[in-house]
Amino acid sequence: MIAALxxxxxxxxxxxRRLFEGQSLRLEAGEAMMLSGANGVGKTSLLxxxxxxxxxxxxxVSFIDQGGAELDAEEARADHLHLAGHHDGLKTQxxxxxxxxxxxxxxxxxxxxxxxxxxxxxxxPLLALDVRVLxxxxxxxxxxxxxxxAPRPLWLLDEPLAPLDTRWRSVMATEMAAHVGRGGxxxxxxxxxxxxxxxxxxxxx
Amino acid sequence: xxxxxxxxxxELALAWGRGGGPLNTLAFYVGTAAxxxxxxxxxxxxxxxxATGAAFAALALASxxxxxxxxxxxxxxxxxDLLVIAGPSLSAASAVKALAQWTANGLPLALLSPLIAAMxxxxxxxAPIIALSSLLAGLAMTFIGGAGAALALGARRGGxxxxxxxxxxxxxxxxxxxxxxxxLSSGLPWTSxxxxxxxxxxxxxxLTPFAMAAACRxxxx
Numbered sequence: 001m002i003a004a005l006x007x008x009x010x011x012x013x014x015x016x017r018r019l020f021e022g023q024s025l026r027l028e029a030g031e032a033m034m035l036s037g038a039n040g041v042g043k044t045s046l047l048x049x050x051x052x053x054x055x056x057x058x059x060x061v062s063f064i065d066q067g068g069a070e071l072d073a074e075e076a077r078a079d080h081l082h083l084a085g086h087h088d089g090l091k092t093q094x095x096x097x098x099x100x101x102x103x104x105x106x107x108x109x110x111x112x113x114x115x116x117x118x119x120x121x122x123x124x125p126l127l128a129l130d131v132r133v134l135x136x137x138x139x140x141x142x143x144x145x146x147x148x149x150a151p152r153p154l155w156l157l158d159e160p161l162a163p164l165d166t167r168w169r170s171v172m173a174t175e176m177a178a179h180v181g182r183g184g185x186x187x188x189x190x191x192x193x194x195x196x197x198x199x200x201x202x203x204x205x
Numbered sequence: 206x207x208x209x210x211x212x213x214x215x216e217l218a219l220a221w222g223r224g225g226g227p228l229n230t231l232a233f234y235v236g237t238a239a240x241x242x243x244x245x246x247x248x249x250x251x252x253x254x255x256a257t258g259a260a261f262a263a264l265a266l267a268s269x270x271x272x273x274x275x276x277x278x279x280x281x282x283x284x285x286d287l288l289v290i291a292g293p294s295l296s297a298a299s300a301v302k303a304l305a306q307w308t309a310n311g312l313p314l315a316l317l318s319p320l321i322a323a324m325x326x327x328x329x330x331x332a333p334i335i336a337l338s339s340l341l342a343g344l345a346m347t348f349i350g351g352a353g354a355a356l357a358l359g360a361r362r363g364g365x366x367x368x369x370x371x372x373x374x375x376x377x378x379x380x381x382x383x384x385x386x387x388x389l390s391s392g393l394p395w396t397s398x399x400x401x402x403x404x405x406x407x408x409x410x411x412l413t414p415f416a417m418a419a420a421c422r423x424x425x426x
Contacts, residue, residue: 038212050284051290052289054426055395055426077290079291081291083286086281087281088283089282089284089287092282094222103287105207106212106291106292
């Protein structure tokens with residue numbers, strides 16, 4: 001289990017362009033943090049570096065367990081974190097229910113958690129539909145439901161609320177508050193303030 | 206359901222889903238074989254001489270058709286990120302994807318191959334060895350093609366790049382597969398080309414998943 005995320009002196013580039021350097025932050029269990037900053041400053045890249053998709057130019061990302069020991073980064077990423085990005089990872093030609101079940105299988109979610117996820121995001125009426133006919137907000141709900149279907153302590157969220165309407169923003173706020181309340185960690189890139197109490201880290205070039 | 210089994214079923218469903226990808230491949234295979242007699246002339250003798258070779262060349266080209274989509278769909282919709290980060294190792298996932306690709310495309314092609322060869326005038330007694338060597342050649346081609354597809358991810362004109370990467374590596378299965386069939390039909394020892402083909406297929410299955418995984422990691426970064 002991840003009890004803290006520590007980023008030290010991180011430097012990231014995209015192509016030849018240096019996004020930022022010397023970025024450090026520490027996130028403890030039961031905390032949420034919002035990454036803010038102008039478009040293109042590297043919020044998404046930072047999340048992807050934490051998830052292990054981008055290799056940093058310099059600096060270290062470490063995952064720390066309850067005892068204060070450092071976890072094996074690869075294992076921590078494979079089993080203990082969620083990345084919910086701009087792209088929902090859903091195949092348009094398949095049914096919503098099939099896609100939901102596949103990702104829950106892939107992430108190792110149990111039956112009880114799946115039912116809770118379907119309930120929380122009210123997916124029941126969507127499951128029989130093709131992903132193709134869902135709206136952007138409905139697709140995002142389907143993607144966010146993975147967070148509940150396979151409980152993992154660290155949530156990396158990239159503009160999670162963007163396509164959601166008021167009702168689902170408040171549902172997502174409840175989910176985020178509950179996750180933090182259970183001792184989870186949330187690191188979210190966003191432009192609008194997060195709907196839960198959080199620290200704000202400004203990313204600047 | 207175990208993650209890898211779930212992935213296999215999903216890949217199969219995607220391959221056979223609306224659009225009927227494998228039917229495209231099969232139609233291409235049959236079409237190529239049907240055009241050949243029109244091009245080289247329909248005398249049975251001349252046709253029988255090129256039958257197995259032509260059938261294998263058509264098989265190689267047909268198995269190229271659907272490769273491009275193998276990783277591209279996941280790359281475009283962000284699913285590849287999740288396959289890379291979470292769940293079983295990426296090389297296991299790549300192997301499962303290639304196996305599903307083969308089950309959807311390579312297996313039907315191999316089952317069709319004796320019919321294609323017979324249509325071109327090869328003897329029916331050769332049907333079992335044609336099917337067997339097509340199965341093995343198809344396995345090798347799918348796994349090598351998967352590595353090519355992963356390497357071509359994100360490139361402009363990825364399809365062209367894929368063909369350039371993969372086609373040279375398709376030469377051994379074509380040579381060995383048609384070689385085994387030719388050897389049997391002319392009464393020569395045929396087991397060694399077949400065993401070499403099996404070895405080539407096994408080597409491709411053992412090595413290329415790591416290449417696919419590395420190329421996918423590179424593509425999402």
